[in-house]
Amino acid sequence: NGADFLLKNGFPFAWGVPLGSAGGQNAFLGQSAAYVLPNAKDPSSQQYTLTVSREMPMGVVADFSYVGNHGNHFLNASPNINTLAPQYYSLGTAALSASVPNPYKGIVPGSLGAATITEANLLKPYPYMSTVTLQDSRSASYWSNLAMISVQRRVPHGLQVIGAYTFGKILDEGVQGLSDLSAVGTSTAGGPLLSTGGSSSPQDWRNPQAEYSVDAIDVTHRLTLSGLYDLPFGVGQRFLSDRKSTRLNSSHIT
Numbered sequence: 001n002g003a004d005f006l007l008k009n010g011f012p013f014a015w016g017v018p019l020g021s022a023g024g025q026n027a028f029l030g031q032s033a034a035y036v037l038p039n040a041k042d043p044s045s046q047q048y049t050l051t052v053s054r055e056m057p058m059g060v061v062a063d064f065s066y067v068g069n070h071g072n073h074f075l076n077a078s079p080n081i082n083t084l085a086p087q088y089y090s091l092g093t094a095a096l097s098a099s100v101p102n103p104y105k106g107i108v109p110g111s112l113g114a115a116t117i118t119e120a121n122l123l124k125p126y127p128y129m130s131t132v133t134l135q136d137s138r139s140a141s142y143w144s145n146l147a148m149i150s151v152q153r154r155v156p157h158g159l160q161v162i163g164a165y166t167f168g169k170i171l172d173e174g175v176q177g178l179s180d181l182s183a184v185g186t187s188t189a190g191g192p193l194l195s196t197g198g199s200s201s202p203q204d205w206r207n208p209q210a211e212y213s214v215d216a217i218d219v220t221h222r223l224t225l226s227g228l229y230d231l232p233f234g235v236g237q238r239f240l241s242d243r244k245s246t247r248l249n250s251s252h253i254t
Contacts, residue, residue: 029108032131040138041073060153069144076140079205082132096120139208142172158230166222173211
């Protein structure tokens, strides 16, 4: 994200010396922590393309194409993983809100070290920590599938007409720019990680696939029509077809 400071300008603040073993085993209890996956997998993308071209009557050339793009292990949201697991929801609000003896009494500073604590807080993965953020999880994936038909016909007098129809679907978790990633390699590409797509955090970090749905930039149907027209000037055309005049004209342009 850029340079924090330049050494040639001097160090702008004093070194922060870690407590190390002097802090004891409970030095960071009750605080917020961040966890980085030690063996995070590299993002990968697999792209598939198959095109069949066919010459048809009346000078028509048709292309039938399939374009697929699958990505996995991409950066997703950085959720707080110190949350109650859904398996405990069946206990009910009353039971989860009930106060129970706190095994961390006097060990953890603040309210997490009080004499009693709610059952819900005690059932969290790390009841002795405030929050634990999973930094840049690699749980994001996407699928982009497109079927494309392109029809081209050249008609007399230098006119060429091109029509294209695309039917497609883009699916992903809808967080942290996946809508752009899923479009890489297709006609809707906007470049990776340019927008934030949907929500900033999944509803359940344990099950990111629950967010898997149609992407916000998905366009199921796309029809484009275009034309090319050769100007009737130059060799073989109606006007200025004489080679000598054409050479003179070209020399003049140069």
